[in-house]
Amino acid sequence: MDKSLDKVDLKLLRLLQQDGRVSNAELAEKANISPATCHRRVERLFSQGVIQSVRAEINPQDIHLGALVIVGVVLDRSTPESFAEFEAAxxxxxxxxxxxxxxxxxxxxxxxxxxxxxxxxxxxxxQLIALPGVRQIRTFFVMKEVIQHAPLRF
Known part of the structure; x- marks a missing residue:
C-alpha cells in the first residue's frame, strides 16, 4: 500500500499530534479542507498505519506511578534465540x-x-533478575523528566 504523504497529510498529522481530540470539523478548518475530505484522509492515515493510535496521556503521579526508571539490560548471550526468549518474557x-x-x-x-x-x-x-538470559542489570532513576512525548518533527 502506497504511504506517500502530501502537504495536507503532513499538516493533518501535525495538528493531530497537538490535539488528538480535535473535532473533524475543526481539523478540516485548520487544514483548509472540507470536513468530508478531512475525514477520508484521516481514515486513510489510520488504515495505512501512519496514525497508529489515539490515546489519553495520564499523569503518572495521579495513578501512583510517579517514579520513572531506565533499566539497561545485558544478556549472557547475543543470539537470536536469547533475544527472542528475553523479548517474549x-x-x-x-x-x-x-x-x-x-x-x-x-x-x-x-x-x-x-x-x-x-x-x-x-x-x-x-521479576527483572529472573528474566531469561539476563547477565547484568543497570538501573537509572529519573530525577526529572525534561521532555515527555514530544511530537515528531517533520
Missing part, C-alpha cells in the same frame, strides 16, 4: 512501558513506571 510484564533493543554496552533499555524506589526494588528482586 518482557512483553508479559505490564510495568514495562518501553523496551528497545540497542547497540552498544547494553542489549536492551527498558522504561519502567513504579510508585517509588521500594516498588522498583520489589520488581527487581522478584
Amino acid at each position: 518482557i512483553v508479559r510484564l505490564p510495568v514495562i512501558i518501553d523496551c528497545q533493543l540497542v547497540a552498544g554496552e547494553f542489549d536492551y533499555f527498558l522504561r519502567v513506571r513504579v510508585n517509588d524506589m521500594a516498588d522498583f526494588n520489589q520488581l527487581h528482586a522478584s
Whole structure:
C-alpha cells in the first residue's frame, strides 16, 4: 500500500499530534479542507498505519506511578534465540512501558513506571533478575523528566 504523504497529510498529522481530540470539523478548518475530505484522509492515515493510535496521556503521579526508571539490560548471550526468549518474557510484564533493543554496552533499555524506589526494588528482586538470559542489570532513576512525548518533527 502506497504511504506517500502530501502537504495536507503532513499538516493533518501535525495538528493531530497537538490535539488528538480535535473535532473533524475543526481539523478540516485548520487544514483548509472540507470536513468530508478531512475525514477520508484521516481514515486513510489510520488504515495505512501512519496514525497508529489515539490515546489519553495520564499523569503518572495521579495513578501512583510517579517514579520513572531506565533499566539497561545485558544478556549472557547475543543470539537470536536469547533475544527472542528475553523479548517474549518482557512483553508479559505490564510495568514495562518501553523496551528497545540497542547497540552498544547494553542489549536492551527498558522504561519502567513504579510508585517509588521500594516498588522498583520489589520488581527487581522478584521479576527483572529472573528474566531469561539476563547477565547484568543497570538501573537509572529519573530525577526529572525534561521532555515527555514530544511530537515528531517533520
